[in-house]
Amino acid sequence: MRQENEFLQKSELRPYAQKDSWWGAIIQIALRELRAFGRRPIFLMIMFVAPLVFLWMFTSMMSAGLPTKLPAALVDEDNTHVTRQLTRILGTMEETRFVLKTQSFTEARQAMQRGEIYAIFYIPKGTTEAALTQRQPTVSFYTNDSYFIAASLLMKDMRKMAEIAGLAITRETMRARGYRDDQIMGTLQPIVVESHPLGNPHLNYSVVLSNMIVPGIVMLLIMLTTAYAFGYEWKRDRQRKLYHLGRERMWVIIIGKLLPQTVVYTLLFWLLDFIFYRYLQFPCACGIPSMMLWGFLAVLASQGFGLVLFEAFPGQMRMAMSACSLLGVMQFSLAGFSFPVKAMSNAFEWLSNIFPLHHYFLVYVNQALNGYDISYAWVNVAALLAFSLAPYLFLGRLRNAFLNKEYKA
């Protein structure tokens, strides 16, 4: 009797010997899945090592905040005390460091083409003379916009400097004429623009980028591993065994099969939440528990997305995974965090809705960044829920795959 029990416990066919309970089946399938993780190191690699290494890389890259003191070249053909003063103003700015000082524009251009500098500040011959004789000289600032972020940062410095330098000259004139300082400011800058970047007051680019790229990577991995975990059964030709193990109920199989991954990935999301909002102190207006809930929902939605694609190519692991990867990489562009969806053409604006990351992103913005009521983002929450439930609409296809489809090499 005892021997028989042991045999039954080892055998994968033991459900036949036991009661026909769905929760027992779910646990059995989940345990079976866990054993499969142990046999395939790639699972551990993808579920633990890859996201954590990436998180480490990304946070260490972003920890310095915005890049400062970017290399630029100075071409000062005039070389007088006035131009040197201009240069000094620019040199004190946050983003600019002159690594190359030369008399020849060609030399600077070549340095730019070699990738050594991101910008050139060009002061042509005769600038000082023209300025002193009120002939309005022109100085130029060239940025290398092939490197968009660096160029934007340097351009910002340059604009500021241009404004300050121009105003400084007028201020000196007005002081000499005996105006008070508040009168001078009212003349120099009558309208002051006070900007309030809501939710991210320091305009920390890392906040936006980390909060999306890292969860995005995790969601991509979830899609891939979901399709992989299912397809793997067909590959090993064990799909019928799984079918019986799940008492021939599709929802039991889906839940049991995905449960271990759901747990691991949810924990990963929660770890991210703690690292971002507790350790790195990223703004989180809704509190960490809410974000943990949305993270859990994002995991379910991505699993649903992966599974729907698997149902679209029933039993064909590779096609499903190819589809997951082609769409999964696309979602980084279409989620709209670097290049906003509003700026894309209408077709892509519409298309962005089929990606879970887009909806998770909007929920994140609504909740953590802005701290609005969740009712304003109910569409996105509903979309995430819809993604998680979508696979249950096509259970027939999945059943058909279990019964009739073989692995195609």
Added chain:
Amino acid sequence: MIRPKFPILHVWLDELSELVKDEGILIFIILLPLAYPLLYAMIYNTETQRQLPVCVVDDSMTDRSRQFIRQVDATAEVNVTAHCTSMAQARELMRQRRVYGILRIPAEFDKDLWRGRQTVVGLYSDLTSMLYYKVFYLAVINVAQETNRNIKVLERQENVSRQEEQVARWPIRFEEVKMYNPAGGFAAFLIPPVLMLILQQALCLGVGMSMGRSRERFRGLVIPPTRHYKNTLAIVLGKGLVHFLLFLLMAFYMAVCVTRWFGLPQLGHFWELLGFFVPYLLACTYMAMFWSHFIYRREDCILLFVFMSIPLLFLSGVSWPGAALPTLWKVVGSIFPSTWGLNAYVRIQGMGASLGDCRPELMALWILAAVYFLLNCLLYMAEIRKAVGRTVFN
């Protein structure tokens, strides 16, 4: 099928016929490099945000404040879609995502300006995307600066002549030149490096799938245990050549067709592009073959290589300025051809650099190609020994 005499040609034909027969591989080596660039280019083709919907809270309700609003509305970046009577109303619109910014004109706007005092205009921006803030801020700051200059010159100072007026506006003129990306947009900045990344990733996926398939077919071996597969050099060259030649075509498709269709920067000459593509694709091919040695099932490579694309883009430093990258990650990045290739391509094609200007990158690519080639030779030598052992054993 006619079997050529030279083992290298044999390997080459074998690999080619394998690729053509396998639709799973074809997706990655044909469809992906052909279609993905088009998709990306179409997404970013609009280059930048225009006509961002914003709303205005005008507490001043004067001629001057309305003029200010009209000028903001007239910019390309911003579109004033709503006028609200209170901040609460405006914030509600923002929560509903109907506007992405609020411009607030204070009640004493006009009064302050007449009295010669400073007045403060409030700008509240949604940060769903940094670009929203950037365009909104730029639009308002440009209008404010222009208005300021007009006030200074026309109302506060007594200038004698037009020339003096002009000089008072701008004592020194500053000229901004956006080099190599005149629109200052996303497509010209992001697409060229992404093209090169797609080349490398597609190569990795194609090679990885084909080697995983061999391993499954030949019970753990990456080469069939036949007499044609005895010469290490022939195998490494023959297999590599298939992918190299195919992707050379793809590379020129991207550098010429995609670039031309979408009006991306196109300053590289044929010989310079060729001089770059050869080492880049060699390094990519042999890196793909090297990593694929550690993949035992064909689907595994999708898991690994797809996920790598995003970190590799960041490691290359084109999206995030390279100067800010910590040393450890610079070292990690340097073993991937993409890190060097993305930068070299951007410079050759986008900035018209000569091959000499990219000497460090090209050197690195040649070194990587050589190192990965040698590593492959070693691995295939071991593989041949295993294959021989197995035939004897059988």
